[in-house]
Amino acid sequence: MINGIINIYKEKGFTSHDVVAKLRGITKQKKIGHTGTLDPDATGVLPVCLGNATKLCDLLTDKDKEYKTVLQLGTTTDTQDITGQILEQKQVKVTKEQICEVIQSFVGDIMQIPPMYSALKVNGKKLYELAREGKVVERKPRPITIHDITIQDIILEQDCQEVHMTVSCSKGTYIRTLCHDIGEKLGCGGCMKSLIRTKVSQFTVENAITLEQAQKLQEAGSLEEHMVTVADMFPHYPKIIVNELGERFLANGNPLRLEHIQNIEEAKQSALGEDKQVRIYNKENQFHAIYEWGDPTLLKPVKMFLN
Known part of the structure; x- marks a missing residue:
């Protein structure tokens, strides 16, 4: 089984579920999950988790995006x-100055009402399904954060009134709704014309590969070379290696104590650091889990990645 995260460039016309289905066919394995829905007409970065990396789907969904x-x-x-x-x-x-002023007013912590055409569920039914039935239901505003909006171009010509911009935001942000709300505040209305997701966590559009490229890489036996391992998702976490005694505890997902650790001095230093989570490796130097210091002598499991 292949384990890791692959940075797929989702092309127009594909749903996020389509990408997962295609990759299941390419890799001949079922344990695959995507990290957040991207509209069919949108393109760009869609990290996909395979094998034991599927445990990271929720973590990547929570990451900031661009x-x-x-x-x-x-x-x-x-x-x-x-x-x-x-x-x-x-x-x-409106003038370009007014457009800039209104757009910048959306930067920061704001409340946003999810659109009817979204995958959010109300009473077990997706909003877009209700919308297609001609129904509109009340949606509660949700807190989101717009970290930054950079305006690349404003075109105000007779046959073209567009704003080209880059948005850095928190999870749960609907760019369609942001465009709509900006248009409402300007008094002229607005809608999203196009969307490219350029970044999710450490995954960027420059390093993404298409499904066709993934197929060719798999046929050549080199797809895994283009994947990020689970351990590489936590490069800033201290590395802790267990000894032979510790391996028995690790195999069962049990808490670990200092007597279970091979590099005990590094462990003691990490226990006193600000970041309490660590990467746990077996004595053969294979990554197995993320643990967290409960106190300076006890490590508790957070996520296990045993094959």
Whole structure:
């Protein structure tokens, strides 16, 4: 079984589930999970976890993300993006200075109402399923953080009113809704014209590979060379190696004490450090788990990655 995280460039037209299904066919293994839904019309970074790395799916879903998007001004749609049904069109009578000011007002901790066309569930049913039935239900605003918005270009011509920008944000942020809300605040309406996810945690669009490339790499027997191991996801965590006695405790996911540790001096230093979580390796130097110091003499398991 292949274990690790692969940085897939999701192409337009694929759902996140499509990517997982394709990779299952490519790798001939079932234990695969993606790290957060990306709209079918959006492209870009989609980290996919294989084997024991699937335990990291929730961790990567929680990471901050970066997007490049184009906001089309003057058009409001039911899906909050350009693919939806047009609800209203208005003349764009704002200046570039006003656009910049309004966009920057969204930077920081804000509340955002999730769109009807989303995968969130209400009473066991996905919002987009209700939306397709013509139903609109109340959605509670959720706290999100917009870390930064960098405006690359503002085009205010007769046949083109667009804002090109890069958004760095927390998990749970809908860029479609951000575009819609900016348009509302400007008074002319707006919707998302395009979206590329450029970064999730350490995974960037420059290092992503397409499904076609993944297929060729697997056929050549070199796909694993393009994957990030679970241990490499925690490079800042101190490395702790257990001894022979400790291996028996580690194999069963039991807490570890100092007498179970081979590099005991490094362990003592990490126990006194600010970051209490560590990487645990067996005596053959194979990564097995993330543990956390309960006190300076006791390590408790957080996540086990035994093959």
